[in-house]
Amino acid sequence: KAGVTQTPRYLIKTRGQQVTLSCSPISGHRSVSWYQQTPGQGLQFLFEYFSETQRNKGNFPGRFSGRQFSNSRSEMNVSTLELGDSALYLCASSPRTGAVTTEAFFGQGTRLTVV
């Protein structure tokens, strides 16, 4: 069974640009969550999608957005990039059979560098 696939693995963007990151969850998993990892703030929850609906959002500005497609693949978008957006962006895939999932499996992440 293939794991969580995130593309691209590395990205370099200029301040003010926008970027789109992609995540393909484990086959059969319908919940996708996104996290930002930085040396200063650690791992922080961005948002979660289930059945194409955003169910929860972390404390991030509106420049951070996402969506989920009918095949459960998810994308996140960051507009008007700032230097502080440089981070490892991680996607997690969960089976979510009920209100709360038991396991969340992470991809390798996308390393975004804003210059």
Added chain:
Amino acid sequence: GEDVEQSLFLSVREGDSSVINCTYTDSSSTYLYWYKQEPGAGLQLLTYIFSNMDMKQDQRLTVLLNKKDKHLSLRIADTQTGDSAIYFCAEMFSGGYNKLIFGAGTRLAVHP
């Protein structure tokens, strides 16, 4: 509140046991997790424990949960150099929707 705390660094000798500790604040958390992160990689789910359990063992890994003190620990038996990594404790936010609250991570260094 949402807060998970871990000590930042642990150094052990190869072959010894490692114990990584974590405290959390959300007493309603249903599941607690341990993840491992190697340099340049994502997070690898090591194990998790349901909040009504006291202990879970999985090969070299033993998780102990003290719900009264909101304390979680991960014991790695016979620690090897390949165990050198950052270990994250996480709780599932009781508000649901698959929101994990992570600690800052404990860097485990294994030396000969």
